[in-house]
Amino acid sequence: MKNIFLPVFIGLISLFISDIIPAQKRDYSIKSxxxxxxxxxxxxxxxRIETNRLVTIPASFExxxxxxxxxxxxxxxxxxxKFCSIYPFDDTDxxxxxxxxxxxxxxxxDPKMSAYLDSLIAIIGKAQEPDGYLYTARSIDPAHPFSWAGSERWINERQLSHELYNAGHLYEAAAAHYLATGEKNLLNIALKNADLVCSVFGPAANQRHTAPGHEVVEMGLVKLYRITGEKKYLNTAKYFVEERGHDVSYDSTSKDEWKNGxxxxxxxxxxxxxxxxxxxxRxxxxxxxxxxxAALTGDTLLENAVDKIWNNVVNKKMYVQGGVGAIGDGERFGDNYELPNATAYNETCAAIAQVLWNERMFLLHGDSKYIDVLEKTLYNGLISGIGLDGKSFFYTNAMQVKNSFSGGDLEATRSGWFPCSCCPTNLVRLIPSIPGYVYAQQDDKIFANLFISSNTSFNISGKQVDIVQQNNYPWDGDLLFNVNPKSTxxxxxxIRIPGWAKGAAMPSDLYSFQQKLNKKVTIKVNGKAVDYKTENGYAILNRTWHKNDKVEVELPMEVRKVVANNNVKDDMGKIALQRGPLVYCAxxxxxxxxxxxxxxxxxxSFTSDFNPNKLNGIxxxxxxxxxxxxxxxxDGIKTVQQSFTAIPYYAWANRVKGEMMIWFPEKIQDVDLIAGK
Structure with a gap:
């Protein structure tokens, strides 16, 4: 591997310290x-990362x-x-x-994997047209392209072609490959395509004025800008963002989301x-x-807008396990508080998008509430999308599955692949990036965001500081940080104090805990309890650090009953269960x-115990x-007392097909009678 420079990642996006690309005058002040x-x-x-390496990636390529x-x-x-798969965006897999x-x-x-990547990249390079265009659904037979593509390049981009969506995932792959290997073979393909995109789209009279139908090219262009310092990539990303809302062909009076845009x-x-x-x-x-x-240009209007949208999602449009996109018709958000359980959609890709977005919101504002949402999604509604075997998946993530004579609810069985397999391949790229979410740094401030046993090093005022994190999270709330600077x-x-550890199920009133916490978060430094100040959800330990300093944090791991806002009609009179960051189901x-x-x-009253022999240990x-x-x-019904067992939501559907519930009634309010056969 060639170590050209030290890249700094935001999960899936590369962020660089300012002196790498001098042309960048603005950026996130906090760096992952x-x-x-x-x-x-x-x-x-x-x-999970090992399973991704040994099972998921090989299965995906196969x-x-x-x-x-x-x-x-x-x-x-x-x-x-003839184009031999199903969708024009299959290139992105x-x-x-x-x-x-x-x-x-x-x-x-992995030399064998590296060689295979090079062979694939060579195939991709040969498919690229001389001017940089790369879209197999058209290039295979330009005179008779895939029906979604349109008769000419780009003319159907807004609705169906996904030409720019394909390009965006090409850029993201190229950035990752270059930063991981130092090789430019895929990067050069991506830059050639990006140069074409930047020449075709933009504000000039002779350019196309089109907002991408399926976003992702914007993030990809930002990655290329970070690598190269070429301002045109950032400018085009900004153009694509700002071009939205200016298409006069939409019917602004229609309530149909497809007709009004x-x-x-x-x-x-x-x-x-x-x-x-x-x-x-999208x-x-x-x-x-x-x-x-917003971070790269200092655009406060964009920043204000994305803040308002985030508040809308977290206050009114997110499921208790961090999933979003309630409506299957269009894989879309519903109205405010429209969060049905029986028909919940919760696409895995939408959960991944939420993780990417909330990491950026944290880097923009430095508030732990964004990591609280990221953690909720990551540990629940995201990894529920992949089976413990590493090769079975959910496209959608149900909130309940009932067996009944009327046919039951949504899917309860995982699949190895889908005709549209965006979710499995999205998980392939998300899982190995998890280490990049653990810490962040802003000058002489170190943020501990996720609690994952690990070793890492920081440079503070020219001095190396090693931090070893030791814990059994998410099962145990006892955290240990060994802080070891090379010199004082x-x-x-x-250190992030999770919202759930302070009594907040969500950083909003959409969900709340039914009862107050019995314990508070305690912190010790070198064995002595300390009074600490909190700011934006972080406990601030500002001190002179010495070799072998130890910080202990005790998070209260109680079983908590969660209730929903009364506006969420499906959850009225019901409770869900949460322990630490994990939402549970039966x-x-x-x-x-x-x-x-x-x-x-x-x-x-509840008890909890670790079972090492069940579902890989839960x-x-x-x-x-x-x-x-x-x-x-x-000829009748009755209630009987029985033992109840709940497991982490992410682990469901890894045994046999059957019922699953997250929300439980506190008392019987009605009975729906279904006649048997």
Whole structure:
């Protein structure tokens, strides 16, 4: 591996310290610490990254090959044959898998994987047209392109073609590959395409005035700007963001999101948007780009707009497990408080977009509430999308599954692949980037954002500071930070005090804990309890640090009952369960064959115990609760006391198909009778 310079990542986006590219005068004042500089030693995330390396990435490449995604590039190079997969955005599955593999080989060098990446990149390069255009759905047979593509380049970009979406994922893959390996073979392909995009789209009279139909190219262009310092890439990203809301072909009087442009976040200029609308993945990518452009240009109007949209999501449009995009019709946000359980959509890609966006919001503002939301999504509604085997997935993430004569609810079985496999390949690139979310730095301030056992080093005032984090999180709330500067140095160590540890289920009133906490967060330095000040959700330890200093944090790991805002009609009179950052659910296999008949009265007491032999090791929640059961002859119902077991939501659907519930009634208010056959 060639170490050209030290990249600093925001999860999936590369952020560089200011002296790397002198042309950049503005940027996030807070920088994420490079995922390559945080070496995990934990038992929760490190095994998942290993599974991603050994199982998920190879399976993804194999499926890209078997489904014709690789062959599309081979055919595009010769302009012969027929497009042989299903969607014109299938190119991105290869790009995203290359991105994830690049992160992986940076953490775990793998010559065989590196050679395979080079072979794929060579195939991609041959498919690129002389002017930089790269889109197999057209290049295979330019006279008869894929039906979504339109008869000419770009003319159908706003609605269906996904030409710029493909380009964006190419740029993200190229940036990751270059930063991981130092090789420019994929980067050069991406830059050639980006140069074409920058020449075609823009504000000039002779350029196309089009906002991308599916956002992501904006974030990709920002990555290329960070690598090269070429201002045109940033300018075009800013143009794409600001071009939204100016298409006069939409019917502004229509309430249909496809007709008025809201589905693409294109109904009004972004600086005037205050509510999350439309396709939830596209929206999350747009809001991430808005934060990037605001940070890089100092655009306060963009910053104000993205702040308002974030407040709308967190206050009115997010599920208790961090999922977004409630409506299956269009994979989109619903109205305020429209969060149905039986039909919840919660696309995995939308959860990934929320992680990307909230990391940027933290870097923009330095407030822990953004990491609180990131953590909730990451530990719950995101990793629920991938099975413990590393090769089975959910496209959508259900809030409940009932078995009934009427057919039940949404999917309860994971799939190895989908006709549209954006979610599996998105997970491929997200999982190995997790180390990049643990720490951040702003001058002489170090932020500890996620609690993952790891080793890392910082440079503070020219002095090296090593920090070793040791814990058993998320199962245990006892955290230990070994702070070991090479020589005495003064700096501020800011440790996030999670909202859930302070009594807040969400940084809003959308969800709240039913009862107050019995314990408070305690912090010790070298064995002595300290009084600490908090600012923006962080405990601030400002002191002169010496070798072998130890910081201990005790987070209260109580089982908490969660209630929803009364405006969320589906959850009225119900409670959910949370312990630490994890939201829990009940599966039928642990609860006498059903989960939808369970009642959790307000006076229920819970215990929790770690079971190392179940679902790769989990903390189970147990109680005695009433359950509604049918009489032997089917001529009546009654309630009986039975044992209750809840497991972390992320771990459901890893055994056998059956019922699952997150929300439980506190008492019986009604009974819906369904006649049997």
């Amino acid at each position: 610490v490079s995922f390559t500089n945080v070496k995990l030693t934990d038992k929760f995330w490190l095994p 499926r890209c090959d078997k489904t014709g995604r690789v062959k599309n590039f081979v055919l595009a190079a010769t302009h012969t044959g 290869i790009y995203k898998t290359i991105e994830g593999a690049s992160y992986s080989i940076s953490l775990f060098p 809201a589905y693409w976040q294109d109904n009004i200029p972004v600086v005037d948007q205050t509510e999350a609308e439309g396709h939830a993945v 929206a999350g990518y747009l809001y991430s780009a808005m934060a990037d452009v 140095v003064n700096f501020s160590f800011l 599966e039928w296999i642990d609860n006498n064959g059903k989960a939808s008949n369970l009642i959790i009265p307000s006076n229920t 903390e189970e929640i147990k109680a005695q609760v009433p359950a509604v059961v049918i009489g032997n002859n089917g």
